[in-house]
Amino acid sequence: MNIKFILAVIFIVISSNALSNYKGSNQNGNKGFWHTSKIDRIQLGRFNTPIGIDINDRNLIISDHQNDRIQSMNIDSGKINWVSYNKKGDVFDWKEPYYIKVDHKRKLIFISNRTRNNIGVLNFNGEKLYSIGNNFLKYPHELDIDNRGNIFIADSLNYRIVKYKDDKGKNFETINFSKLWGYPKTVSVDIDWSIAIGFSNLKSTYILLLNKKKSNPQDNENIKKYHDLAKSSKAIYSTKKYLKNIETNNRIPNLYNNYCGACHTEGNFNAPTLGNELAWKPYPTRLSTLLSSVITGKGSMMAMGGCDECNINELEELIKYMVPMNWLEKR
Numbered sequence: 001m002n003i004k005f006i007l008a009v010i011f012i013v014i015s016s017n018a019l020s021n022y023k024g025s026n027q028n029g030n031k032g033f034w035h036t037s038k039i040d041r042i043q044l045g046r047f048n049t050p051i052g053i054d055i056n057d058r059n060l061i062i063s064d065h066q067n068d069r070i071q072s073m074n075i076d077s078g079k080i081n082w083v084s085y086n087k088k089g090d091v092f093d094w095k096e097p098y099y100i101k102v103d104h105k106r107k108l109i110f111i112s113n114r115t116r117n118n119i120g121v122l123n124f125n126g127e128k129l130y131s132i133g134n135n136f137l138k139y140p141h142e143l144d145i146d147n148r149g150n151i152f153i154a155d156s157l158n159y160r161i162v163k164y165k166d167d168k169g170k171n172f173e174t175i176n177f178s179k180l181w182g183y184p185k186t187v188s189v190d191i192d193w194s195i196a197i198g199f200s201n202l203k204s205t206y207i208l209l210l211n212k213k214k215s216n217p218q219d220n221e222n223i224k225k226y227h228d229l230a231k232s233s234k235a236i237y238s239t240k241k242y243l244k245n246i247e248t249n250n251r252i253p254n255l256y257n258n259y260c261g262a263c264h265t266e267g268n269f270n271a272p273t274l275g276n277e278l279a280w281k282p283y284p285t286r287l288s289t290l291l292s293s294v295i296t297g298k299g300s301m302m303a304m305g306g307c308d309e310c311n312i313n314e315l316e317e318l319i320k321y322m323v324p325m326n327w328l329e330k331r
Helices: 036-041 217-237 240-264 287-296 312-322
Strands: 006-013 050-056 059-064 069-074 080-084 097-103 108-113 118-123 128-132 140-145 151-155 160-164 172-176 183-189 195-200 205-211
Touching: 050 108, 059 097, 069 097, 097 140, 108 140, 118 140, 151 183, 151 195, 160 183, 240 312, 287 312
Parallel strands: 050 097, 140 183
Antiparallel strands: 006 205, 050 059, 059 069, 069 080, 097 108, 108 118, 118 128, 140 151, 151 160, 160 172, 183 195, 195 205
16 A cells, blocks of 8 residues: 655755764673663673664663664663663564664654564563564664654665554555665654655665645646656666666766765775775785675774675675775785
8 A cells, every 4th residue: 555645845965875873892792681780790881883873761772783782871870771682582683773763652662673674662671572564674774753653664675665553563554666766764754744755876865855735836847857857767777788887887986975985085984095005004905804894894884884785796896996006915
């Protein structure tokens, strides 16, 4: 079932697709479900790529992405209230948890458990209750909840937004998009039920605003122009020769721009800059060693370099693209 919305505004922003991440400790730490009484005995509050965050009263709920756990930290004291981790017999397990949304009315916490293709649900004590979207979602990214309790999820690799009308995920609707838009990655719902959706493709980032209000003539004209452009693009993309040409000539540079350039172009978060031999001097010259760091993640860099769509061969090509000429040792 599709939700019928009127397209209100389209913004096109040329930008990279890299996420700005806080630098973590690079330590996996202990895994477990801890209560406050044990905090002094275990050093918590350490994070490796804390991507998702929301607030409940005076407590931060933090997605400890690379440590596969969720931590609750008191804002005033800095102490850890609880940690949701993986243990045998759990109703679901965390694997690179991403964005978080606290539902204050239902006293539930929803987390996009991206690599497990579901949404994990906790209570306010950090206990795992259940997961939704199993065998239905594919790489869920960001999520939001409107004032009616509807849960909106950017179902990235299914190119759609999923709207769950209940917290158990039994009643749902979808907003489906063409692959030409790219991957829907972010979603935000306003109090007037307007929806903002962020897309990322190989060249651009799109922010799409949807609402149920009647559009004005200028909006309709803009929509017509976009649809005409989409039709012509579809005709171009339908030719195998053109697709092969894009893949061969532009794939790696586009992946660099979307996933690597935000850090490696300017050296943000101490990333070695593109082709700069001095910046790369502290790093290994063996491709397999560099590749291993990219796959597992290092410092501010997420696992797989944050590239949702890259395979191992493409990661190797990205490394070759970034390092100085003749830098890598021959195999």
